[in-house]
Amino acid sequence: MLTCKEVSKLVSESLDRDLPFRQRMAVQVHLMMCSMCRTYQKQTLQLRDAMRTCARREPSEPLSKDARQRIKNALKTAGK
Amino acid sequence: MSDQYVADLEAWVDEHGDALFSYALSRLRNPASAEDVVQETFLAAIRSSDGYFGKSSPRTWLIGILKHKIVDLIRKESREQPAQEIETMEEPEELFFDRKGHWRIKPVDWQVHPGKILEQKEFMDVLLQCLEHLPDRLHRLFVLRELEEMDTEEICKDLEITSTNLWVMLYRARMRLRGCLTENWFGGEPC
Numbered sequence: 001m002l003t004c005k006e007v008s009k010l011v012s013e014s015l016d017r018d019l020p021f022r023q024r025m026a027v028q029v030h031l032m033m034c035s036m037c038r039t040y041q042k043q044t045l046q047l048r049d050a051m052r053t054c055a056r057r058e059p060s061e062p063l064s065k066d067a068r069q070r071i072k073n074a075l076k077t078a079g080k
Numbered sequence: 081m082s083d084q085y086v087a088d089l090e091a092w093v094d095e096h097g098d099a100l101f102s103y104a105l106s107r108l109r110n111p112a113s114a115e116d117v118v119q120e121t122f123l124a125a126i127r128s129s130d131g132y133f134g135k136s137s138p139r140t141w142l143i144g145i146l147k148h149k150i151v152d153l154i155r156k157e158s159r160e161q162p163a164q165e166i167e168t169m170e171e172p173e174e175l176f177f178d179r180k181g182h183w184r185i186k187p188v189d190w191q192v193h194p195g196k197i198l199e200q201k202e203f204m205d206v207l208l209q210c211l212e213h214l215p216d217r218l219h220r221l222f223v224l225r226e227l228e229e230m231d232t233e234e235i236c237k238d239l240e241i242t243s244t245n246l247w248v249m250l251y252r253a254r255m256r257l258r259g260c261l262t263e264n265w266f267g268g269e270p271c
Contacts, residue, residue, distance in 0.1 A: 003181025005173060012251040016225070016232050017243070039187040043258045046192050051226035054106065054204055063093075063101035067115045071097070071122050072090045078126050079086035 002030050004037055011041045015048060089126055096139050100146055107150050107223045109212050117149040124149070147228065151238065154220045158239045161216065173255055187258075190266050203265060210260035214253055221246065222253040 002010070007030045010023060019027065031038050100121060104114035124145050135141060178184050214222060221239065224230045236243050 003177075004183050005177040005181035008173070008176075008255070009248075009251050012254050013247045015254075016247055016250055036183050036186050039189050040183075040258075043187060043190060044254055046190060047254060047257055047261070048226060050203075050207055051222075052229070054207055055227040055229070057102075057106075057204055059098040059102040060201070060204075061098070061102040061105050063097035063115070063118065067101070067118070068093055068097055070115075071093050071119045074119055075086055075089050075093070075122055075126055078123055079083070 002026050004030075004034060007031070007034070007037045008040055011037070011044055015044065086126065089122060092125075092138055092142065093122060096142055099139060100142060103143060103146060104150060106208060106211075107227055108153065109219070113153065117146060117153060120149050121146045151224065151228065151230075154224060155238050158217070158220055171252070173252065176255060176259070188262055188266060190262070206265045207257075207261065210257050210264065213260065214256060218249055218253040218256070221249050222257075225250055 007027055010019060010027050011031075013019060014024070014027070031041060097118065100118045101114055104117045105111060108114050108117070121142055125142060128145075136144075176184060211219065211222070221235065224235050224238070225232070230238075232243060232246055235241075236246050241249075
Protein backbone atom coordinates (compact mmCIF):
# COMPACT_ATOMS: atom_id res chain seq x y z
CA MET A 1 0.00 0.00 0.00
CA LEU A 2 1.45 3.34 -1.04
CA THR A 3 1.75 6.21 1.44
CA CYS A 4 0.38 9.68 0.69
CA LYS A 5 3.95 10.91 0.27
CA GLU A 6 4.67 8.26 -2.35
CA VAL A 7 1.38 8.94 -4.11
CA SER A 8 2.04 12.68 -4.19
CA LYS A 9 5.32 12.04 -5.97
CA LEU A 10 3.80 9.59 -8.44
CA VAL A 11 0.90 11.93 -9.21
CA SER A 12 3.45 14.62 -10.07
CA GLU A 13 5.48 12.17 -12.13
CA SER A 14 2.41 11.16 -14.09
CA LEU A 15 2.42 14.71 -15.50
CA ASP A 16 5.89 14.07 -16.93
CA ARG A 17 5.80 10.46 -18.04
CA ASP A 18 3.51 7.47 -18.41
CA LEU A 19 3.70 5.50 -15.19
CA PRO A 20 4.15 1.74 -15.47
CA PHE A 21 0.82 -0.10 -15.31
CA ARG A 22 1.22 -1.46 -11.78
CA GLN A 23 2.17 1.90 -10.33
CA ARG A 24 -0.70 3.54 -12.12
CA MET A 25 -3.12 1.02 -10.63
CA ALA A 26 -1.64 1.41 -7.13
CA VAL A 27 -2.06 5.19 -7.39
CA GLN A 28 -5.67 4.78 -8.58
CA VAL A 29 -6.51 2.51 -5.65
CA HIS A 30 -5.00 4.96 -3.18
CA LEU A 31 -6.79 7.91 -4.75
CA MET A 32 -10.13 6.13 -4.53
CA MET A 33 -9.69 5.85 -0.80
CA CYS A 34 -7.91 9.09 0.06
CA SER A 35 -9.68 12.41 -0.38
CA MET A 36 -6.58 14.38 0.66
CA CYS A 37 -4.55 12.95 -2.20
CA ARG A 38 -7.48 13.53 -4.54
CA THR A 39 -7.47 17.20 -3.54
CA TYR A 40 -3.72 17.29 -4.08
CA GLN A 41 -4.09 15.70 -7.52
CA LYS A 42 -6.71 18.31 -8.43
CA GLN A 43 -4.32 21.06 -7.32
CA THR A 44 -1.46 19.76 -9.46
CA LEU A 45 -3.73 19.76 -12.50
CA GLN A 46 -5.00 23.25 -11.68
CA LEU A 47 -1.41 24.38 -11.30
CA ARG A 48 -0.55 23.04 -14.74
CA ASP A 49 -3.57 24.81 -16.27
CA ALA A 50 -2.63 28.02 -14.52
CA MET A 51 0.96 27.85 -15.79
CA ARG A 52 -0.19 27.31 -19.35
CA THR A 53 -2.59 30.22 -19.16
CA CYS A 54 0.18 32.28 -17.63
CA ALA A 55 2.48 31.35 -20.52
CA ARG A 56 0.05 32.90 -22.97
CA ARG A 57 -0.99 35.95 -21.01
CA GLU A 58 -1.12 39.38 -22.53
CA PRO A 59 1.91 41.67 -22.18
CA SER A 60 1.98 43.09 -18.70
CA GLU A 61 5.46 44.51 -18.37
CA PRO A 62 6.48 47.43 -20.58
CA LEU A 63 9.89 47.48 -22.20
CA SER A 64 11.58 50.61 -20.87
CA LYS A 65 12.13 53.61 -23.11
CA ASP A 66 15.89 53.30 -22.64
CA ALA A 67 15.92 49.66 -23.68
CA ARG A 68 13.76 50.48 -26.69
CA GLN A 69 16.19 53.14 -27.82
CA ARG A 70 19.19 50.91 -27.21
CA ILE A 71 17.68 48.16 -29.33
CA LYS A 72 16.84 50.58 -32.16
CA ASN A 73 20.38 51.92 -32.11
CA ALA A 74 21.75 48.38 -32.22
CA LEU A 75 19.52 47.65 -35.20
CA LYS A 76 20.76 50.76 -37.02
CA THR A 77 24.39 49.76 -36.44
CA ALA A 78 23.75 46.16 -37.48
CA GLY A 79 21.86 47.31 -40.58
CA LYS A 80 24.76 49.34 -41.94
CA MET B 81 19.86 44.42 -46.27
CA SER B 82 17.27 46.98 -47.23
CA ASP B 83 16.77 50.18 -45.28
CA GLN B 84 13.10 49.37 -45.37
CA TYR B 85 13.67 46.14 -43.44
CA VAL B 86 15.65 48.01 -40.77
CA ALA B 87 12.86 50.59 -40.53
CA ASP B 88 10.25 47.80 -40.24
CA LEU B 89 12.18 46.19 -37.43
CA GLU B 90 12.49 49.48 -35.60
CA ALA B 91 8.73 49.90 -35.82
CA TRP B 92 8.35 46.37 -34.47
CA VAL B 93 10.41 47.32 -31.41
CA ASP B 94 7.60 49.71 -30.52
CA GLU B 95 4.82 47.42 -31.60
CA HIS B 96 6.01 44.13 -30.10
CA GLY B 97 8.64 45.20 -27.57
CA ASP B 98 6.29 44.96 -24.57
CA ALA B 99 5.04 41.53 -25.58
CA LEU B 100 8.56 40.17 -26.04
CA PHE B 101 9.80 41.74 -22.83
CA SER B 102 6.86 40.40 -20.76
CA TYR B 103 7.40 36.97 -22.25
CA ALA B 104 11.10 37.00 -21.44
CA LEU B 105 10.67 38.45 -17.95
CA SER B 106 8.15 35.80 -16.90
CA ARG B 107 10.70 33.14 -17.82
CA LEU B 108 13.98 34.72 -16.73
CA ARG B 109 12.97 36.78 -13.67
CA ASN B 110 15.78 39.28 -14.21
CA PRO B 111 14.81 42.46 -16.15
CA ALA B 112 18.36 43.03 -17.47
CA SER B 113 18.55 39.50 -18.89
CA ALA B 114 15.06 39.91 -20.33
CA GLU B 115 16.09 43.13 -22.12
CA ASP B 116 19.22 41.41 -23.41
CA VAL B 117 17.35 38.50 -24.97
CA VAL B 118 14.84 40.88 -26.55
CA GLN B 119 17.72 42.83 -28.10
CA GLU B 120 19.36 39.59 -29.30
CA THR B 121 16.05 38.58 -30.81
CA PHE B 122 15.85 41.74 -32.91
CA LEU B 123 19.48 41.42 -33.92
CA ALA B 124 18.89 37.82 -34.95
CA ALA B 125 15.87 38.99 -36.91
CA ILE B 126 17.95 41.56 -38.79
CA ARG B 127 20.66 39.01 -39.53
CA SER B 128 18.37 36.24 -40.66
CA SER B 129 19.23 36.06 -44.34
CA ASP B 130 15.75 35.39 -45.64
CA GLY B 131 14.26 37.91 -43.26
CA TYR B 132 10.60 38.02 -42.58
CA PHE B 133 8.38 37.41 -45.57
CA GLY B 134 4.97 37.25 -44.02
CA LYS B 135 5.34 33.59 -43.06
CA SER B 136 3.36 34.15 -39.89
CA SER B 137 2.44 37.21 -37.89
CA PRO B 138 5.55 39.24 -37.02
CA ARG B 139 4.90 38.69 -33.34
CA THR B 140 4.73 34.91 -33.70
CA TRP B 141 7.92 34.97 -35.72
CA LEU B 142 9.74 37.13 -33.15
CA ILE B 143 8.47 35.06 -30.20
CA GLY B 144 9.77 31.97 -32.00
CA ILE B 145 13.27 33.49 -32.12
CA LEU B 146 12.93 34.72 -28.54
CA LYS B 147 12.08 31.21 -27.26
CA HIS B 148 15.39 29.90 -28.65
CA LYS B 149 17.31 32.76 -27.05
CA ILE B 150 15.67 32.09 -23.70
CA VAL B 151 16.35 28.36 -23.79
CA ASP B 152 19.98 29.05 -24.79
CA LEU B 153 20.38 31.40 -21.85
CA ILE B 154 18.76 28.97 -19.40
CA ARG B 155 21.05 26.22 -20.66
CA LYS B 156 24.08 28.47 -20.24
CA GLU B 157 23.10 29.50 -16.71
CA SER B 158 22.53 25.91 -15.83
CA ARG B 159 26.02 24.93 -17.01
CA GLU B 160 27.55 27.77 -15.03
CA GLN B 161 25.86 26.58 -11.87
CA PRO B 162 26.49 22.85 -11.94
CA ALA B 163 23.87 20.65 -10.33
CA GLN B 164 24.57 19.53 -6.83
CA GLU B 165 23.93 15.92 -6.10
CA ILE B 166 20.22 15.49 -5.75
CA GLU B 167 20.68 13.99 -2.25
CA THR B 168 22.10 17.22 -0.87
CA MET B 169 19.20 19.35 -2.03
CA GLU B 170 16.70 20.40 0.58
CA GLU B 171 13.51 18.43 0.44
CA PRO B 172 10.33 20.47 0.77
CA GLU B 173 8.28 17.27 0.86
CA GLU B 174 9.62 16.64 4.36
CA LEU B 175 7.62 19.67 5.46
CA PHE B 176 4.41 18.32 4.04
CA PHE B 177 4.49 14.76 5.36
CA ASP B 178 5.12 13.11 8.70
CA ARG B 179 7.56 10.26 9.12
CA LYS B 180 4.97 7.70 8.16
CA GLY B 181 4.28 9.51 4.90
CA HIS B 182 0.88 10.92 5.94
CA TRP B 183 -0.12 14.47 5.13
CA ARG B 184 0.82 16.75 7.99
CA ILE B 185 -1.71 19.38 6.96
CA LYS B 186 -4.66 18.43 4.83
CA PRO B 187 -4.47 19.86 1.30
CA VAL B 188 -7.25 22.46 1.06
CA ASP B 189 -9.60 22.34 -1.85
CA TRP B 190 -8.92 25.53 -3.78
CA GLN B 191 -12.56 25.74 -4.89
CA VAL B 192 -11.40 27.07 -8.20
CA HIS B 193 -13.96 27.80 -10.81
CA PRO B 194 -12.09 26.62 -13.88
CA GLY B 195 -11.33 29.40 -16.30
CA LYS B 196 -12.70 32.18 -14.10
CA ILE B 197 -9.77 32.54 -11.77
CA LEU B 198 -7.26 32.29 -14.57
CA GLU B 199 -8.69 35.43 -16.12
CA GLN B 200 -7.80 37.44 -13.07
CA LYS B 201 -4.67 39.51 -13.36
CA GLU B 202 -4.17 39.43 -9.59
CA PHE B 203 -4.09 35.66 -9.53
CA MET B 204 -1.53 35.55 -12.32
CA ASP B 205 0.62 38.08 -10.48
CA VAL B 206 0.61 35.92 -7.34
CA LEU B 207 1.40 32.85 -9.42
CA LEU B 208 4.34 34.60 -11.06
CA GLN B 209 5.60 35.78 -7.69
CA CYS B 210 5.44 32.23 -6.35
CA LEU B 211 7.32 31.07 -9.43
CA GLU B 212 9.96 33.75 -8.90
CA HIS B 213 10.61 32.44 -5.42
CA LEU B 214 11.60 28.98 -6.54
CA PRO B 215 15.29 28.17 -6.11
CA ASP B 216 17.20 28.84 -9.36
CA ARG B 217 17.52 25.28 -10.52
CA LEU B 218 13.89 24.40 -9.90
CA HIS B 219 12.83 27.64 -11.54
CA ARG B 220 14.75 26.97 -14.76
CA LEU B 221 13.42 23.47 -14.99
CA PHE B 222 9.84 24.40 -14.24
CA VAL B 223 9.87 27.21 -16.82
CA LEU B 224 11.09 24.88 -19.54
CA ARG B 225 8.59 22.20 -18.62
CA GLU B 226 5.43 24.15 -17.81
CA LEU B 227 5.76 27.48 -19.58
CA GLU B 228 7.67 26.34 -22.66
CA GLU B 229 6.00 22.92 -22.55
CA MET B 230 9.23 21.26 -23.57
CA ASP B 231 9.55 17.54 -23.79
CA THR B 232 11.12 15.97 -20.68
CA GLU B 233 13.78 14.13 -22.69
CA GLU B 234 14.82 17.34 -24.37
CA ILE B 235 15.11 19.13 -21.01
CA CYS B 236 17.26 16.31 -19.58
CA LYS B 237 19.57 16.59 -22.54
CA ASP B 238 19.73 20.38 -22.43
CA LEU B 239 20.38 20.63 -18.72
CA GLU B 240 22.43 17.44 -18.51
CA ILE B 241 20.40 15.76 -15.81
CA THR B 242 18.91 12.29 -15.48
CA SER B 243 15.18 11.77 -15.86
CA THR B 244 14.97 10.60 -12.25
CA ASN B 245 16.42 13.93 -11.12
CA LEU B 246 14.07 15.75 -13.43
CA TRP B 247 10.99 14.05 -11.96
CA VAL B 248 12.12 14.71 -8.40
CA MET B 249 12.88 18.36 -9.10
CA LEU B 250 9.59 18.97 -10.91
CA TYR B 251 7.81 17.33 -7.98
CA ARG B 252 9.57 19.66 -5.56
CA ALA B 253 8.75 22.69 -7.68
CA ARG B 254 5.07 21.70 -7.76
CA MET B 255 4.97 21.07 -4.00
CA ARG B 256 6.45 24.49 -3.33
CA LEU B 257 4.19 26.26 -5.77
CA ARG B 258 1.01 24.74 -4.41
CA GLY B 259 2.15 25.65 -0.91
CA CYS B 260 2.85 29.21 -2.00
CA LEU B 261 -0.48 29.56 -3.81
CA THR B 262 -2.46 28.11 -0.92
CA GLU B 263 -0.82 30.54 1.44
CA ASN B 264 -0.85 33.67 -0.68
CA TRP B 265 -3.96 33.36 -2.76
CA PHE B 266 -6.30 30.85 -1.21
CA GLY B 267 -5.54 32.06 2.29
CA GLY B 268 -4.92 28.70 3.91
CA GLU B 269 -2.16 27.13 5.92
CA PRO B 270 1.09 26.91 3.95
CA CYS B 271 0.47 23.39 2.74
